[in-house]
Amino acid sequence: MRSHNTQLFLMVWIFTLYVTAIVLFTKGFLLKRLEIPQKSTCSDFQADGKFDQHGDFSQGCWTQRRFKQAVLLVIDALRFDFAVPDSKSDTAFQNRLPFLSRLLVEKPLHSRLYEFLADPPTTTMQRLKGLTTGSLPTFVDAGSNFASSEIVEDNFISQLTGLGGSITFMGDDTWESLFIGKFKKAFPYPSFNVKDLHTVDNGVIEHLIPEIINNDWHLLIAHFLGVDHCGHRFGPYHSAMSEKLSQMNDVIRSVVETISNETVLFIFGDHGMTSTGDHGGDSADELSAALFVYSPSQLMHPDTVLLNPLQKNYKTLSQVDLVPTLSLLLGTPIPFSNLGSVMTDLFTFEDKSPSSSYSVAVLKSIEALRLNSYQVKRYIDEYSRVSDEFPHQRATDLQSKLDAAERLLSEGNYEQLSHIQNLYIDYLNGVKHMCQRIWAKFDLVLITCGILMMVIAITSSVALVLCLNTTMAVPQISLTLNGHLKLIIKSGIFGLAFGIFAVLLHTPLRSNWATILFFLFALISSLTFLCKFFLLDKSCKFKQVSWESFMATVLMLFYAVAMTSNSYVVREDDVCVFLIHTLLLTVFLLNVKYTRTKRKSTRKWDLGVWLTQPLSRVMFIILIISAAVRLSAHFRVCREEQYPACESSAFAQSLSSLPPAQIVFKNMRYFLSLACVSVLPLGLRFWMSHYGNLNGSSAAVTYAIYGLPLAAVCASFYWALQALPDKTVDSLPVWQQVLLPRIVYSVFAVGIIIVLWKPLTVYVIHRGEKKRNSNSESASLEIHQDEEHEVVKKVFKKMKSNWKKPSNDFSSDSSVPMVYGLATVYSASYLLLVTIFILVLTILLGDGFAPAMLLLSVQMFFLLELYAVISHVKFRDSGSSKVDKFHDIPWSIVALWALMASQYFFATGHQATVPSIRFESAFVGFHGDFPFYLYFVAALMIGLNTYAGPVIFTVSLPLIIFWPYSRGTLSQQDGSNRANDKGEFLLHENEEKFSVICFRLFMMYTIFLAVRFLGTMVSAGIHRRHLMVWKIFAPRFVFEGVSFLLTMTIIFIIYLILLRLDKVLKNWFDQLVIKCHEQ
């Protein structure tokens, strides 16, 4: 057990190194924008004397108050073309808002339609932040969408309430969590359940008109979610979208007819949606939303009106522009950190002088622009006081523009009014673009530290693996490892002490004390270890590297380097398949020499002989793996950059969203999924009964017989239910909708408990008691000799069970019990675990991916077979014992394993982009909204869905260890020593070695992933100013990081599970020995 503990500690240490590296890098790379807590006040520009101040909310703070009230109708995901009338084409979403076009034509001075560009990421919470504070979002905010947090920056909501304005709110409850306690009246509705199209909208509609009539508000916000949810669920081309938009049309009509003359109405989408109805990224479709402005009183000067209001060239505005516009219209100060610029059109008309000339109108808008520019200038001055990231040259250029405008204005040069206006607009846009470009602030020191730490961590794990690579005896290995561990602990404590000392003495470090302590601990311990390894330790040396390992290393490095090229990241799914094939072929070609046997048969084309040749066996296996790899490519979805050459898999859509015309395909797909999901439990059952693991009635056996098929049946019924039309499904009571998946989850939980509690599937027959039983068995063996299959099976079982300890102290034959399934004791329990995982992930992924999961299992099985066959033929002639033979798990197989893990990341319908995350998977087995404390469940389910492939491959990693012991022997011509073959029980007898093998395997697997992760880190670091960094490199880094952390966690858990399995086996064996002695 000491050895286990050593390795466990070493593993924890290595993982700490990795985590430290990740934390350091992430802190440097994904820094949040600095938030400046300052607020604007009414009397801000009074001291300057440049503006005539009102200083009073009833009049208007910085400028004349134009409207008493404002209504904001947020229609989530209202894409620009939803609102644009287009007589030529007619899809489900076009021309569904005819009331807007009618207003545009009939009241051109009262209404205006704009294209309203969002800043990525296009998730609702980030958009709401931008729409209320006028600031630009950063990438890292997107991750915290699950639990929105209160906005502390200055925003128009708090400005309005601060001045005594009252706000009524109804709709998406994200607002509530962003502005806690700011609303006088609120009717929030939960937003997370994307399946529910109507609850939020109906609730809003119920309150909207009464509240407007109630007239106790200055600002009324109504946030509709139906369009967005409809997009998520059906996509924009579904007929449900038409219904939803028509409903919105009616809402708009009733609002327009109700509001008073002193009210301005803004109708807008917070973002758009892709052609599949998703959002989150930064494609043109996701960014373009619609903005419609209307007021019953005149809004604009007649000269600003376009000749034909329905013509195509609508003005394009940025979403942050809403903030200053709304603020000035309502007479509140513009929020301090706003970067938007006012919509000039809306400041061209004044009630007092309705017939003024156009130049007066322009002057009005210039006044608004000027206020806006002063506010922005104050903000960037303040910001550059905190950080020096604004490029000096650019800032000076912009400042000169503003000065020029001021000068021209003060000269009263009224001929050049439009020029002055343009100068202000240029200034505002220039500042915004400058901020957009440099906003994400990178801390190069932390980034470099993170990358260096990662390199050190990888080197340390390579060093550890090399230590174990020798043919040393077990005690020596544990001695070496113990020595390393002691050194690491000592130096680590020294590092910690040093860190505490530094933090205590140097106060500025105190704010980041945890990072510093971790960093120093990791750095000093790893450096000491490496020094010892390279300088002092002569026992661990490089063995001669085989071509296979060399090739695997080259491919791994290529993969890592490829992460720095956007083309390779975009086409990573293909790259992965290509690398797998290459490595597979290399493994085949380099091992083909072992598989050649002298032809014994004289007949050249004897099929039987040919088929049992190891060579043809290996070729057959390779062919199946290749075919599975290639077929899995049909389950991919495309990322935006891959279009138009790529077509997303028809399996990725949900059954209910398929059009009724494809009923045949629908049925075929369902039955294919059914067949695929039933193969796994049946296959496991066959396997277990073949190896004699299905005897008796222990918990695990019963579970394999009944539990797994139950889960599969529930899954298939659930899919059938999901394939029904949505209205039918929605009309069912909730418990019926969630029952089936919940049964699957319970089966999963029970399975995990069984694997932890009583994993053994062996069956003991004590010969003393059951003499007759075995006699009858041998008798039947003689009688039914013609039933060859049965006999072979029985003989096989008998041979499997005929293990004997070499130094047997109970030699009398009758006292040796017969044990079924001992040769596959580990792999049977472990396969059970893997199958449970595959089943539960299949139901999370949805019916379309059941065939992909089957392909995954087939591929995994045959890769294991390949390894087993190759290792058997390779060591056919060497006389060394089995444990030594299979001790060194080849690096190439581990590399293949890791490559396949990422292959199935793509083949389960994922891509490393934010819009391709399948949020709907959180609702498999759950209905409605998650309470706050259950968010982690939703996150876990979405995470498991996203990383289904890597998770399964990581969980089944130990199968590589077990497989050669129980499989691959058929290729051996001489089966004579099989009677003495102890199978996997050998591993138990060499317990120390077993844990060393496990440890080494896990380390190798993490090394592969870590090297690739290093590649994404370096590329994100190098390309931090690249055009595509937030679109390609940063998401790739984040996805790889999460995957890496998940893999490390799982590895740690399965190492514990293996130890538990070993312990259970030990207890069982001890009891067996005691029992035998008693007899």
Next chain:
Amino acid sequence: MAAAMDLSSDCLQQSLSIRSLFFVNFGMGVFVVMFHLIPYLYLNEIIVISSPLLAVKWFCILHSVLQVATYALIVKKQNPSNKTGSKKSPWRNLCNKINGLLKYGLLYFSSILLFHMIAVLYGAPFSESVEETFKLSTLLATLTTLPCMCVIGLDADSWAQLFTHNRPVVGIESCLQQTTVMTLVGAWLGAFPIPLDWDRPWQ
């Protein structure tokens, strides 16, 4: 071609002299250069880029003709005394030749299919761009299977010997081995630039 077939079976025993080998390869090299150069001089365009499918087609045809002719010539020159089929009747002889020709054709064609299959497994589209994939596999077969076929014929053991020998004697075997391996490695390396998008305007 027939001569080459007849003689190929025992050509392995007698390695070609280094000098003639050098001439063969030099000739092939000249052919490759001319194939690109001549259309360039006349049409002023690089045909592999302007019309790749056509170029590959003609390259395959011309190259195979040239190879068959060259190897026939060399192998015949090396074994002037070898006349295995001459004692039999002319009819029998013709039958043998047709039979051999069919077998060679079958081998060549199946190797094309094999390359096609490998290309698809490596990620080439299954139902689209079939012509392109097929042309590629024809090219590969012409560059690898054809010369080997011309020199070693149909004997499976000789084939196995050719590709499992680690270091064959410098001579026609090593030459064939190197050509074949390098062709395949070249095709494999050719996949690496595929994802690159340097031809886009914004790059």
